[in-house]
Amino acid sequence: MTNPESREVRSALLRWYASRKRDLPWRRTSDPYAIWVSEVMLQQTTVSAVIPYYERWLDAFPDIRTLARSPLQKVLRAWQGLGYYARARNMHRAAKEIVRRFGGRLPVEAEALRALPGFGPYTTAALLSIAAGRPIPVIDANVRRVMMRLLEIRGGADSRTEAEIRTALETLISRRAPGRFNQAMMELGALVCRARNPRCLSCPVRGECRACRLGIQEVIPAPRKTTVTKQEAVVAVIRDGGRVLIQKRPPAGLLAGLWEFPGGKREPGESLRAALAREVREELGVELAAARPLVMVKHAYTRFLVTLHAFDGRLSKKDLGRLRKQTDRSRRRWVSLSALRRYPLPSGSVKIAEYLQDVDFSPVFP
DNA sequence: AAGACGGGGAC
DNA sequence: GTCCCAGTCTT
Numbered sequence: 001m002t003n004p005e006s007r008e009v010r011s012a013l014l015r016w017y018a019s020r021k022r023d024l025p026w027r028r029t030s031d032p033y034a035i036w037v038s039e040v041m042l043q044q045t046t047v048s049a050v051i052p053y054y055e056r057w058l059d060a061f062p063d064i065r066t067l068a069r070s071p072l073q074k075v076l077r078a079w080q081g082l083g084y085y086a087r088a089r090n091m092h093r094a095a096k097e098i099v100r101r102f103g104g105r106l107p108v109e110a111e112a113l114r115a116l117p118g119f120g121p122y123t124t125a126a127l128l129s130i131a132a133g134r135p136i137p138v139i140d141a142n143v144r145r146v147m148m149r150l151l152e153i154r155g156g157a158d159s160r161t162e163a164e165i166r167t168a169l170e171t172l173i174s175r176r177a178p179g180r181f182n183q184a185m186m187e188l189g190a191l192v193c194r195a196r197n198p199r200c201l202s203c204p205v206r207g208e209c210r211a212c213r214l215g216i217q218e219v220i221p222a223p224r225k226t227t228v229t230k231q232e233a234v235v236a237v238i239r240d241g242g243r244v245l246i247q248k249r250p251p252a253g254l255l256a257g258l259w260e261f262p263g264g265k266r267e268p269g270e271s272l273r274a275a276l277a278r279e280v281r282e283e284l285g286v287e288l289a290a291a292r293p294l295v296m297v298k299h300a301y302t303r304f305l306v307t308l309h310a311f312d313g314r315l316s317k318k319d320l321g322r323l324r325k326q327t328d329r330s331r332r333r334w335v336s337l338s339a340l341r342r343y344p345l346p347s348g349s350v351k352i353a354e355y356l357q358d359v360d361f362s363p364v365f366p
Numbered sequence: 367a368a369g370a371c372g373g374g375g376a377c
Numbered sequence: 378g379t380c381c382c383a384g385t386c387t388t
Contacts, residue, residue, distance in 0.1 A: 042383040049374060050383090083372025086385075120385045140383045158367090186383055195381060196377075223380075254371070301372060302381095347373060 004150050004208035006172050010181070014174060016204035017184030020191070022047075025054055027183075032106045032131035033064050039126045040087050040118060047190070053082055065104045068095040076257060076344035085256060085344075090118030108132040130179035137169035138182045142189025149193060149220050152210035157221035193217075229304045234276040235263035235352060236313035237294060238284075240320060243334040244356070246343065247283070259333075259343040261310070261352065272309050286319035295355045299348035310352045 021027070024047065026038035037057055041050045060078050061067040067075070072092055079088035094116040098104060106127065107113055114124045121139070128134040137143070144157050147165045155161065174181040192199045200212045211217040238245040238261075246259045262283045266275040277288045291311040299306050315323065324334070335343065340353050 039383060044371090044382055044384060045373080046375065046382055081373070083374085084384085086371070090385080118385070122384055126383070138383075141381080142383070183383085190383085228379080256371090299372095300374085303370095 004205070004210070009150070009205045009208050010172055010174055012204040012208075013184045013188065014177065014180060017180060017187055021183070021187055022191075025051060030131070032127065034058060035131045036106060036123075036127060037091070039123050039130075040091055041082065043087060043122075044084060045082060049082070053079070063104070064095045064098050064106070067092065068099045068104075072257070073342075073344065077342060080258075080344045081347050081350065085258065087118060089257070093117040094119070106131070108134075110134075110136070126182065129182050133179060135173055135175045135178040137166065137173045137178075138186070139165060139169070140186060140189075142186040142193070143169070143182075145195060145221060146185055146189045146193045149198075149211035149217050150205065150209050152214065152216075152220070154220060155222055156224055231304050231306045232266045232272070233263060233306055233308050234266055234272055234279060235261045235308050235310040235349075236276055236280050236288070236291070237261055237310055237352070237356065238280075238313045238315065238323075240324060240334055243336050244340070245284075245323070245332065245334055246340070246345075247332045248330070255346045257344070258346050258349075260346060260349045262313075263308075273311075276309075276311050276313065280313065284323060286315055286323055288313055289316045289319070290314040295352060297348055297351045297355075299346075299351070306348060308348050308352065310355070 026035060029035065038050070038054055041054055041057075057078055060074070061070060070092075072089065075088050075092045076085060079085060082088075097116060098106060102112070108128065108131075110124060110128060113119050113127060114121075119127075125136045125138040128136050129138065139147075139162065141157065144161070144165060147153070147168060148157065148161065151164070151168060153161050153164060172181075188203070188205075192203050196218075198217050200206050200209070200217060203209065203212070206212050209217070211220050236245075245262060247262055249255050249258050249260060251257055262280060263276070264279040264283070266272060267278075270278070273291055276291055280286060280288045291313050294310040294312045297308040297310065299308060337353070337357055345353060
């Protein structure tokens, strides 16, 4: 069996890309900053999810200087619902550094770029090839899958195969149009050489693909094993007049820096109400006087499925007064439902907030 | 080398 | 339900 012929693959791929590529917003610009934004948003995130965020982001933060001087809160709010919030924090940090050290312009040296927060191997290569025409191959999930099939590299899509793929790509990449080549590889992976149900009959390089010739394209790369666990969490919506109590999550870890209603996970064997009372006691230092079920919301993360049970929580007048006084505004705030829209919330909390808006939230307590 | 880190969409 | 996605950072 012969190995793929580089010249053949390269030219067929670029021809295919020229005629079949999607018309995407970030393909209409040559602004390195806009390219950067798109590359970061597209990490582990589908094109359709990114498009509206990309447009809104560039409206809100049209250039690096604007991004650098915007408050983190506003930056996170623009990212709300996209996930992996470290990406937004890192872009914000990188923007500040680019203003300070490079006069607000993205550097085009690999070392300088790679040292910026959020610039790993992929993003660095993408920027250098697409925005600066440097012949550096990108390796993302698409490229990895395409190359594993093309070269018949069996096994899972892990870092062990990285070196072999990189070596092959050094030969394969177009020196004339490295940015287009890289995007063509990713586009092929997204539209044709898909993880499931690849459309090999429509593939421009099927004649050079070892996996296709052997009919094993469906099992390369090998599917990975996953276990999804279920969790239940309780949430207390505590009201003071027209305002509700929210608190800020810690600066590191899951959903870092986002705001949410007080609450937490239910322990094994614990009732929902007991969990609610415990969380309120632990987090706010007050006793819940009463709780009325409000709404149940399911939210799926990658490795676990959370059911959020939101309660209308009521405190005694004394506790409410105490809480109102001792509230530390950097961590805990009373906000109206309309002001809540300015705070970055996890998607599960957004669902609860939307419910509160919809029912014109007004507890039935006497 | 392995795990943490979100969310939505395809099937 | 399951699997995956234009990855990066930390341990």
